[in-house]
Amino acid sequence: MVDHPKSTAGTPGTLANDQRSPLHRAVRRVLTWNVRAIFAVTFLYIAFGAWLWFHEPVIRIDHVAALRAMMPVAASPEQAVWPDFRDQMVAMGLGADDPAHESAGVEAMDAMPYPGSEQWAGACEWLTANAAPLATLRDATRRPVFGFPIGVPVSEADARLLGKRLLPSASSSGAASASEFPMFSLLLPHLAPLRTAARILAVDMFAAAEIGDGERATRDAEAGIALSIHAQEGRFLVNDLVGVAMRRMTLGRMMALLEWKPELFTDSQLARMQAAAMSVPAQLQRLNLDFERLAFNDVVQRMYTDNGNGDGWFRPSLAQMEALGLGKGLGETNPDAPGDMTQRVAAASSGILAPFAAMYVVGRRDMLDRYNTIISRYEEDASLPLRDLDHSRGAESDNELGMMMAGTAERWRWCLVSFLTPALGQASHVSAVDRAVCLATATGYAAERYRRAHGAWPGAASDLVPAFMATVPEDPWSGKRPRCAARGGERFGWRIRCRPRAHDLHPRRGWRTSWGISFH
Known part of the structure; x- marks a missing residue:
C-alpha cells in the first residue's frame, strides 16, 4: 500500500525550520529571550514607577520646631533684648519703611567716620538727636537672651522695623507641603538691624571719647560685644559670620581708642573693656553646624521615601528640584543645551525617568552618612589654633566636595551633598582668628593696666599674670608666649599683631609669624 503524497509532505513551516542552520536557530532563541527580557524589565520599571508614585515622602519630624526647641528662651519678657531693641531702632528712624532711614544723618552713620573726617559732624549731630533711644538700646543689651522669634510669622510690631513686605511670607510652619523646605525658607531679617546697631555703637564710642566721656565709650564697647553674641543666638553659619564681623568691628574700634586716648579710661573702665573683649562664650567661638544638619535632614526627609529603618529611595518633585536649584545644576552639566532643556531634564526625574x-x-x-562625615571633619577643626589649620581635616572635606563636583556622574549620584554642602574649610579659620583678636585686645588693655600700676611696660607676657590676666597669653601662630618690646621713653603708640606680615614669608617654611606686643 502506497502512502498518499499529502500525508508525507509535512507542513511548510516544519520543513523550513528543519532546513535552517543551527546558528539561525540560536539567534532566534536569543532574540526571543531578549524581547522577553525587555518586556520583563519594562514591566518591572513601570511597576517600580507605580510603587514610587504611591509612596510619597513622609514628614516625620518638624525640624523647625526642633530648631526652636534648641533656641534659648527668656524666663520672662523683661529678659529678652528684642522688644526694646526693635522699639528703639524704630524710634531712631531706622525702620525699613521709614523715610528717615534714608536721611543724611543715617548715611553719615553708615560711613562709620572717625573724628575729623568729612561726615563726622553729621554723624555726631545724628547721635545727639538720638541719644535717648540709643541709651535705652545700650542698656537692653545687658539682658541674657536676644529673643527674636525665628520660624513664626512676622508680627505687626516687628514689621515696623523689618518691613511690611515680610508679613505675607514669614510663616515657616513645619506643616508645609513636601514640595516646600521650611528650614531653607526661614527668615533671619534681624541680622541686618543688628549690624546697623553695632555700627552706631562703634561710631558713638569715638563720639564719647572726643568729649571725654569714658563711661559712655565703655558702655558702647560692652554693648557692641554683647550684640555680637546675641547675633549668634541662632547657630546657623550666617549667624556666626555676622556675629564675628560685628565683634571684629567693635574690637578694632576698642584698639584704636586705646591708641588714641588711653588716659580717657579709669582703671575700672580699662578692666571692663578687657573683660568685654574676653566675654564671648567659648562655644560661640567654635564652629557649630547643628542647625545646618537640621536643614539638610529636613530636605532629605522631603525628597526620599522612608522604609521605617532610616533608608529610602530618591523621589523628588519638579517643584522641589526647582526650589533647590537642582534644575539649574542640570543645565550647567551641558551649558550648550537649549534654553528649555533644563526644565525638561529636571521634569524627567519626577516623571517617566523617576x-x-x-x-x-x-x-x-x-x-x-556621607553628609555627616564631611561636615564632621569641619567641626573637628573647631578648637585648632591658627598654626594648625593648614593641615586641618576640613581641607579633606573641601577636596572631597571639589572632586565630587568635578565629575558629572558623581555630582548627580550624590546630588544633595554636592549641591547643598558648601566648602567650609576656612570656617574654623574665621573662628580661630576671632579668638586671637579677642585675646590680643584683652592683652592690650591688660598691658595698659600694668603700665599704670607699675609705671613701666611689662618686660614679658608672664608679668601680666595673675594681677591683670588669668593666664599667660599665647601666640596663636607659634604656640609661644608673645614678645614684649619697649622703645623710647615716651609712649606714642603701640600695636598688637595677630596675623603675619609680608616680610615674614620664609622661602621654605612658609609664613614666619609672630604675635608680638610693641610699646613705643
Whole structure:
C-alpha cells in the first residue's frame, strides 16, 4: 500500500525550520529571550514607577520646631533684648519703611567716620538727636537672651522695623507641603538691624571719647560685644559670620581708642573693656553646624521615601528640584543645551525617568552618612589654633566636595551633598582668628593696666599674670608666649599683631609669624 503524497509532505513551516542552520536557530532563541527580557524589565520599571508614585515622602519630624526647641528662651519678657531693641531702632528712624532711614544723618552713620573726617559732624549731630533711644538700646543689651522669634510669622510690631513686605511670607510652619523646605525658607531679617546697631555703637564710642566721656565709650564697647553674641543666638553659619564681623568691628574700634586716648579710661573702665573683649562664650567661638544638619535632614526627609529603618529611595518633585536649584545644576552639566532643556531634564526625574533617578541617586542612609562625615571633619577643626589649620581635616572635606563636583556622574549620584554642602574649610579659620583678636585686645588693655600700676611696660607676657590676666597669653601662630618690646621713653603708640606680615614669608617654611606686643 502506497502512502498518499499529502500525508508525507509535512507542513511548510516544519520543513523550513528543519532546513535552517543551527546558528539561525540560536539567534532566534536569543532574540526571543531578549524581547522577553525587555518586556520583563519594562514591566518591572513601570511597576517600580507605580510603587514610587504611591509612596510619597513622609514628614516625620518638624525640624523647625526642633530648631526652636534648641533656641534659648527668656524666663520672662523683661529678659529678652528684642522688644526694646526693635522699639528703639524704630524710634531712631531706622525702620525699613521709614523715610528717615534714608536721611543724611543715617548715611553719615553708615560711613562709620572717625573724628575729623568729612561726615563726622553729621554723624555726631545724628547721635545727639538720638541719644535717648540709643541709651535705652545700650542698656537692653545687658539682658541674657536676644529673643527674636525665628520660624513664626512676622508680627505687626516687628514689621515696623523689618518691613511690611515680610508679613505675607514669614510663616515657616513645619506643616508645609513636601514640595516646600521650611528650614531653607526661614527668615533671619534681624541680622541686618543688628549690624546697623553695632555700627552706631562703634561710631558713638569715638563720639564719647572726643568729649571725654569714658563711661559712655565703655558702655558702647560692652554693648557692641554683647550684640555680637546675641547675633549668634541662632547657630546657623550666617549667624556666626555676622556675629564675628560685628565683634571684629567693635574690637578694632576698642584698639584704636586705646591708641588714641588711653588716659580717657579709669582703671575700672580699662578692666571692663578687657573683660568685654574676653566675654564671648567659648562655644560661640567654635564652629557649630547643628542647625545646618537640621536643614539638610529636613530636605532629605522631603525628597526620599522612608522604609521605617532610616533608608529610602530618591523621589523628588519638579517643584522641589526647582526650589533647590537642582534644575539649574542640570543645565550647567551641558551649558550648550537649549534654553528649555533644563526644565525638561529636571521634569524627567519626577516623571517617566523617576525610577531611573531613584536607582541612580544613592539611598537615603548613604546620603545622610556621607553628609555627616564631611561636615564632621569641619567641626573637628573647631578648637585648632591658627598654626594648625593648614593641615586641618576640613581641607579633606573641601577636596572631597571639589572632586565630587568635578565629575558629572558623581555630582548627580550624590546630588544633595554636592549641591547643598558648601566648602567650609576656612570656617574654623574665621573662628580661630576671632579668638586671637579677642585675646590680643584683652592683652592690650591688660598691658595698659600694668603700665599704670607699675609705671613701666611689662618686660614679658608672664608679668601680666595673675594681677591683670588669668593666664599667660599665647601666640596663636607659634604656640609661644608673645614678645614684649619697649622703645623710647615716651609712649606714642603701640600695636598688637595677630596675623603675619609680608616680610615674614620664609622661602621654605612658609609664613614666619609672630604675635608680638610693641610699646613705643
